[in-house]
Amino acid sequence: MSEIKLMKGNEVLAEAAIRCGCDGYFGYPITPQSEVMETLMMRRPWEETGMVVLQAESEVAAINMVYGAAGSGKKAMTSSSSPGISLMAEGISYLAGAELPCLIVNVTRGGPGLGTIQPSQADYFQAVKGGGHGDYKLIVLAPSSVQEMNDFVNLGFELAFKYRNPALILTDGALGQMMEKVELAEFKPRWTSEEINENWGSWATTGKPASRKKNVVSSLVMGSEEMEANNLRFQEKYRMMEEKEVRYEAFQCDDAEFVLVAFGTSSRVCQKSVQIARAKGLKVGLLRPITLFPFPKLVIKELARKVKGFMSVEMSAGQMVEDIKLSVYEAGSNARVNYFGRMGGIIPSPEEVVEALEEKFSWEISYGVKRSY
Amino acid sequence: MTEELIIAGFGGQGVLSMGKILAYSGIMENKEVTWFPSYGPEMRGGTANVTVILSDTRISSPIVKHFDSAIILNQQSMDKFEKSVKPGGILLYDPNGVIHPPQRTDINIYKVDATVTAVEMGNPKVFNMIVFGSYLKIRPIVTLDNVEKGLQKSLPDRYHNTIPLNLDAIRKGQEIVELVQEV
Numbered sequence: 117m118s119e120i121k122l123m124k125g126n127e128v129l130a131e132a133a134i135r136c137g138c139d140g141y142f143g144y145p146i147t148p149q150s151e152v153m154e155t156l157m158m159r160r161p162w163e164e165t166g167m168v169v170l171q172a173e174s175e176v177a178a179i180n181m182v183y184g185a186a187g188s189g190k191k192a193m194t195s196s197s198s199p200g201i202s203l204m205a206e207g208i209s210y211l212a213g214a215e216l217p218c219l220i221v222n223v224t225r226g227g228p229g230l231g232t233i234q235p236s237q238a239d240y241f242q243a244v245k246g247g248g249h250g251d252y253k254l255i256v257l258a259p260s261s262v263q264e265m266n267d268f269v270n271l272g273f274e275l276a277f278k279y280r281n282p283a284l285i286l287t288d289g290a291l292g293q294m295m296e297k298v299e300l301a302e303f304k305p306r307w308t309s310e311e312i313n314e315n316w317g318s319w320a321t322t323g324k325p326a327s328r329k330k331n332v333v334s335s336l337v338m339g340s341e342e343m344e345a346n347n348l349r350f351q352e353k354y355r356m357m358e359e360k361e362v363r364y365e366a367f368q369c370d371d372a373e374f375v376l377v378a379f380g381t382s383s384r385v386c387q388k389s390v391q392i393a394r395a396k397g398l399k400v401g402l403l404r405p406i407t408l409f410p411f412p413k414l415v416i417k418e419l420a421r422k423v424k425g426f427m428s429v430e431m432s433a434g435q436m437v438e439d440i441k442l443s444v445y446e447a448g449s450n451a452r453v454n455y456f457g458r459m460g461g462i463i464p465s466p467e468e469v470v471e472a473l474e475e476k477f478s479w480e481i482s483y484g485v486k487r488s489y
Numbered sequence: 490m491t492e493e494l495i496i497a498g499f500g501g502q503g504v505l506s507m508g509k510i511l512a513y514s515g516i517m518e519n520k521e522v523t524w525f526p527s528y529g530p531e532m533r534g535g536t537a538n539v540t541v542i543l544s545d546t547r548i549s550s551p552i553v554k555h556f557d558s559a560i561i562l563n564q565q566s567m568d569k570f571e572k573s574v575k576p577g578g579i580l581l582y583d584p585n586g587v588i589h590p591p592q593r594t595d596i597n598i599y600k601v602d603a604t605v606t607a608v609e610m611g612n613p614k615v616f617n618m619i620v621f622g623s624y625l626k627i628r629p630i631v632t633l634d635n636v637e638k639g640l641q642k643s644l645p646d647r648y649h650n651t652i653p654l655n656l657d658a659i660r661k662g663q664e665i666v667e668l669v670q671e672v
Contacts, residue, residue: 122513122522122643148528233528294551295509295524297516387549465554 119300125265125291126151128298129195129221132269134161137306138219139190140168142181144200147233148289149223152195165306175200179207179220186216187333189312189320191273195221197289198239199230201247208282209248212350213335215319217276219269220254221285223292226461234461235289235381238432243286244409244439251347253354255283255361256408258379262296264406270301275361279353280319286408288431290381290463354410363406364415368394372401374477375419377440378429379405381463386429388466393473398481400473408436413443420449424480427473429464430457452480490520490545492630493553497538497570498562498586503617506643507560508539510621514631514639515543525551536565543630560624564588577672581624590669598669599627601662615658622662633659 123131129152133141143153153171161167168185172178178194185192196204201222211218224239226232241247243256255275257268265287272283307315313322317331324330337343368390369375378386383404393400403419405412416426420443428437434455441453456472458464474481494511498504508524515522523542540556542548558579561567563586574580576595584590585604603619610619625631631639636659640652 120516122509122516122524289528290525290551293526293528295512295522296548297522381551384548385550385552389550391549463552465552466550467554 118302121298121300122295123262123298124151124293124295125259125262125287126223126293127155128262128266128300129269129285130155130159131300132266133193134159134165134167135301135303136270136273137165137191137304138167138193138269138273139306140170140181140185140192141194142170142172142178142185142192143194143196144172144175144178146197146200148225148235148292149195149197149221151292152221152223167306175203176207179204179211182218182220183207183211183214183216186211186218187214187321189307189316189322191219191307193219193221195223197223197225198227198236201239201242205242205248207248208254209246209250209252210335211282212248212252212254213250213346214333215280215350216282216333217273217280218282219272219276219285220282221287224286224288226459232461233289235291235463236431236459236461237286237288237380237382238435238459239286240408240430240432240435243284244411252350253281253357253409255279255281255357257283257285258406258408259285259287259291260380260383260404262291262294262298265291266298266300277316279357281353286380288381289461358410358413361407362410362412362414364412365404365406366415367402367404369401369403369419371399372419373399373424374401374473374480375423375426376400376402376429376469376473377405377416377426377436378402379408379436382429382431382457385464385466386469389429389469389473392466392470396470398473405436411439411443413439413446416440416443417447417449420444420447420451423451424484425452425454425477427454427456427476429469430455431459431463432457433459452477490543490630491548492543492558492628493556494541494543494558494560495538495553495556495570495573496541496560496562497536497566500535500537502537502562503614504537504562505539507617507621508541509643510636510639511541511543511631512639513643514636517635517638517642518631520544521546521548523548523551536563538566538570558624558628560620562586562620567591579627581620581627581666583620594670595672597627597671599623599666600669601666603662606661606665607658610658610661612654615654618655618658619662619665622659623666624662625659626663626666
């Protein structure tokens with residue numbers, strides 16, 4: 117019987133890390149995610165599972181510690197909030213370039229700059245388009261409940277190791293600070309040296325036996341041809357993720373004429389907006405991308421052929437809306453794509469979302485689809 | 490059943506912990522729960538509020554514009570949240586912290602003299618549990634048995650000896666709550 121608890125999203129990230137057999141957490145405190153390391157320090161997992169918990173001297177140091185641990189085939193993790201993730205961007209690019217699996221969590225706050233400490237989704241571009249330099253992608257998971265904050269730690273590690281690529285949980289201050297009922301995962305032991313050797317011995321720096329060549333972990337390649345070959349291999353890997361790892365949840369989309377698209381906290385708001393809109397007689401559904409990369413393009417393309425419009429609801433100036441537009445364009449559809457959002461740490465209310473929908477789609481609501489622009 | 494509640498007052502009054510005990514009690518009744526605090530650069534003596542949602546089904550938005558019930562423990566919170574109670578909803582307040590009583594005529598209003606009663610009980614810290622008791626009298630959404638289990642879960646072990654005192658305070662709050670206006 118697994119344990120049911122009332123916990124904050126941030127606390128759950130820490131507990132889930134211990135339970136999934138994480139080997140090391142390296143971080144630096146920043147609001148609104150400081151409870152992650154606080155919880156780990158209080159839980160003292162080094163006494164229980166041998167997991168290392170270390171407060172680094174900076175975010176730059178923390179991400180490079182993750183690089184080192186990941187290079188030896190260990191399950192390494194860090195978490196931060198927006199400005200801290202920006203500091204880590206160089207290291208994240210190196211991890212992607214060296215094809216190292218790890219888990220990064222961004223408990224986003226309002227930006228740009230030091231911004232506010234309230235929740236935001238304005239790091240979407242940074243998360244899904246790379247964020248650091250070079251052509252790379254992260255596997256990006258967007259939880260919308262404290263339960264998913266728990267579940268996605270293990271899932272993030274699984275996907276990271278499956279593709280030898282960093283995975284990122286993109287969440288926000290609201291989910292980090294909120295307490296909900298959570299069913300904690302069963303304890304999994306940390307991998308033994310033998311297991312790491314057997315599973316990741318082909319690339320990880322586990323100590324060179326006489327039977328194989330030495331493994332070198334590096335993102336530096338001196339020859340352009342060789343670097344392009346690496347890039348092609350990375351791109352192939354990202355295509356594979358797009359084919360196999362897309363996750364989403366569709367909520368009352370079957371008969372919908374208008375579809376709200378939202379992830380994380382704003383998707384929770386939109387669930388209620390759907391109820392309010394339906395009570396008014398508007399056929400509204402919600403599509404919640406769970407993986408932001410790979411983005412659920414296909415389902416949007418399918419919906420685009422039958423709905424009158426989409427509205428991307430974001431706690432940002434409108435970032436995901438670009439990916440929706442691309443998908444609708446690829447479907448050759450006339451469905452209109454709008455955006456509504458709040459910024460700077462403000463979460464829109466469900467009523468506000470419905471008002472915006474009625475205003476932005478007033479033509480379609482009254483007359484149907486415009487066939488030409 | 491879905492109950493969307495705001496508890497608002499000063500930091501240090503036990504607003505957040507009252508919400509947490511309610512949320513844990515809800516879990517004991519197999520309900521879905523969300524506890525969402527206002528968080529910011531807050532300090533002791535500043536305003537604090539928490540939204541608590543209990544439901545038999547999956548909870549959608551943690552952001553609520555119109556609440557089923559509001560527990561209001563200071564004037565700043567009255568100014569901010571009196572207007573956020575749904576028509577026909579419930580507003581419970583302690584007159585000790587409120588200079589201007591609520592003016593709405595379309596909601597049910599109750600008051601509890603919890604500040605004074607807590608002092609009479611010899612422990613100002615049980616203030617929030619007296620208020621909680623009054624709320625449970627008006628909205629019996631969790632049983633006292635489950636509140637006791639909730640207290641066991643939400644209080645650290647070293648405070649478990651205070652559970653009988655907390656339960657006494659809850660019962661006291663159930664006794665002394667007064668109806669001001671019914672609609």
